[in-house]
Amino acid sequence: MKALTFKRYGKSPDIALRDVARPTPKDDELLVQVHAAGLNPIDNMIPTGMFKPVMHFQLPAILGSDLSGVVIAVGRKVTRFKPGDAVFASIFDQGTGAIAEFAVVPEHAAALKPANLDFVQAASIPMVGLTSWQALKERAHLQAGQKVFIPAGSGGIGTFAIQLAKHLSARVGTTVSKGNIELVRSLGADEVVDYKQQAFETQLHGYDAVLGTVRGDTIEKSLFILKPGGKIVSLIGPLDAAFARARGLNVVLRLVFGLMSRKIVRLANQHSVSYGFLFVRPDGAQLGQIGQLLETERIRPVIDKVFPLSEAREALAYLAQGHAKGKVVVQMSPDKYQ
Structure with missing residues (x-):
């Protein structure tokens, strides 16, 4: 699968779109086909090594924390989700990344995608x-x-x-x-x-x-x-x-x-x-409550710009400029999900 990875910490982290192995879900995880990944400023900070003392990645590591997509497989202990469910989640601080064609998501971090949001809008929300x-x-x-x-x-x-x-x-x-x-x-x-x-x-x-x-x-x-x-x-x-x-x-x-x-x-x-x-923690129950506010339109997503996966590195560079009005989102092969 394609994923945006970095190879090392520091001034030259070598961020690039690469072919990596599709992850395998553990007993308490979902395997999600990612439709969109929301970007956050910390995605640019992590490769610098700023959070290296407190966040642990196995390098090369996949970047990104927020995603929306469809569950394609579940671990044997998963009870709240099934293949075919549309979900959104933050996998921040879980040792894995979201800017990829597939991602593993702990069951406790996931929530059903609000029905009135498309995948891009949903991916902009979790963090x-x-x-x-x-x-x-x-x-x-x-x-x-x-x-x-x-x-x-x-x-x-x-x-x-x-x-x-x-x-x-x-x-x-x-x-x-x-x-x-x-x-x-x-x-x-x-x-x-x-x-x-x-x-x-x-x-x-x-x-x-x-x-x-x-x-x-x-x-x-x-x-x-x-x-x-x-x-x-x-x-x-x-x-x-x-x-x-x-x-x-x-x-x-x-x-x-x-x-x-x-x-x-x-x-x-x-x-x-x-x-x-405050260091945010993934929490699917809270995300579910947030989803209810989105479904009743008491809160609405604000999207600045959407990039294709092929331009994910450019999306991070755009976010780093600090001028986005709302969220920047990477969309995976939108033609597949029509």
Whole structure:
């Protein structure tokens, strides 16, 4: 089968479309014929070696985390799915990849594809949906009437997180360039700052939670818009000691991550708010609940661009530019699935 792989970590990871062996599902896994794979920024980060201490791949490794497709075989312990089922899933942090013609998916990570979405739309959802769900509901405990700041609202995570926050009856602030104001307003954003014209930390006040999605000094500046008792849930780091403990990492890595996050934790304490790093986990049950929101159209996918599998490497390069409005998706041989 064809798959997008990388051979090594570092500045020259040798990313290319290659012929690899079709995977064989374990007892608790599904073998899925992938129809589409959604891309995420971490797909570009993994080959650099940034997450090498905490994520383990056997090289050469297949890239990608999000997929939709049709089950063609199941392991003997699988009970919730059967061949022919249309599914979507995140296989992030499972040691395998999604940008391929076939992929194995743990049963616990899969959910039935929402009937009203095509495969491209479904593939755009898993990581951004699960990340938003776990950040806003589990970590921030966002309640009706509270205010959450979701920077970069026109990006892949932003377009979903804004909609989920509005479903939770929260008020949403975000930052975009002028050309994307209408998009985020249509998704439900209440306070929109054109980051090229104004500093969000001077425009937004009284927030209960911040979703950290932008590198640089955005998280530190977010401290000034939070109420005492507010929460920062960061998706981009710095990694912290709590994350290291949750992963069962050794004492040295716990110390390293504690040092990496020491500054932001200290600043957060000074402002009487909390900081935490979130590493999304695959969860088919949560994805099923997200699927219900999509089927009832309380949340809609936002797709920027679709690439064929033959241009998967170009798709990653396009995503890396940071200008996508919504999600970038790779589609496998669409003619086969008409």
